[in-house]
Amino acid sequence: MKIDLSGTTAIVTGSTGGIGLAIARGLAGAGASVVVNGRTQAKADAAAAAILKAVPGAKARGVGADVSTADGCATLVAAVPDADILINNAGIFEPKDFFEISDADWTRFFEVNVMSGVRLSRAYMQGMLKRNWGRIVFISSESGLSIPREMIHYGVTKTAQLGVSRGLAELTKGTNVTVNAVLPGPTMSEGVETFVKDLAKQNGQSVDEAASQFVRQHRGTSLIQRFASVDEIANMVVYVSSREASVTNGAALRAEGGIIQTIA
Template sequence: MHIDLSGKTALVTGSTAGIGHAIAKGLAATGANVVVNGRSQGKVDQAIAAVKKAAKGGTITGVAADVSTAEGCASLVQVQPDVDILINNTGIFEPKGFFDIPDEDWQRFFDVNVMSGVRLSRAYMPAMLKRNWGRIVFIASESALMIPKEMIHYGMTKTAQLSVSRGLAELTRGTAVTVNAVMPGPTMSEGVQTFVADLARQNGQSEEEAAANFVKQHRPGSLIQRFATVEEIANMVVYVSSKEAAVTNGAALRAEGGLVQTIA
């Protein structure tokens, strides 16, 4: 299969690092014009340079905006008023016991992980429907289905993303616009690398040992028994964004290494 997105413009939120950055590179490799997004101009500029170096595809641009706020989303849309492909990737996580999570954290997680995608989908989806082509992808998590007891607030936001993406898909009936969610499992992004490095130092282990032990202890149901790479998650997202994925709509697609023990 050859995925060609030449002439299509793709916005990937939170794409200066991690899964989002890998998605930006993957989409650029298909020929798409990619819009990188992050909160600081410096990181956006660095990400643009890295994507350009990795993939000789379409035009690579960027917008610095904090999409966790209504004002940030509005400023992003003002600079980039139209896209063919919207990847709602921006997200945060933090292990914290339920009884230690204040109201402010619940609101912050909801604003970043859920409302960013709600606001941007509301801004960009009408034009997709009007021209009868578009792709919206929410980057959720296996935590949407298997709520982690150490991050209940995070799990809540990921479940909400599944609800929003399925609801929006219902609005595409009879069109060539699709809305889907992708659910990564444990993935070795920069933030997770830092977390694993801290574990390794605390336990006197190598990072490889710490990563393997984490999966065995905290995600024992994993069939692959390892962290995924950001590129492996990006591959799924690039496919769902493609013309070839025309009949995949309203789906919650698992890329979690078999953690979720169900056939549906």
């Protein structure tokens, strides 16, 4: 299968590093004109430049906008009025005891992880429906199906993303627009790598030992028994963003290494 996204414009929020950058790079490699988004213009430009260097012939540009706010989403939409592919990837996580999670923490997590995707889908989906083609993908998590006790607020926002994505998919009936969610498991992005390095330092372990122990202790049902790479997650997202994924709609697509022990 050759995925060809030539002639499309793809926006990937939160794509200056980690899974988002890998997705943007993958979409650029498939021919899409990619908009890299980060909170600052400098970071967005640097990430776009990295894609242009890594992918011969790529088309990529940066747009600095903090999509955790309504004003930031408006800034992004003003810079890029139309898009064929929207990847709602911007997100935050933080291990924290439930009894220490403040109202402000809950609000912050919903603004970043949920409302960014709500606002941008509202802005771009109508154009997709009018053109009768488009792809919206929410980057959720296996934590949305199995809420982690160490970060309940994060898991709840990932469940909310599944509800939003399925609800939006219902609005696409009879069209060539699809809305799906991808559910990564533990993935070795920059943020997670920092977290694992901190664990290693605390426990007097190597990074590999700390990573392996984390999976065994906190995601013991994993079938792959390791962290995924950012490119492994990006591969799933690029496919579901493609023309070839035309009958995949309203789905919660797992890329979590078999952590969830159900058949549906």
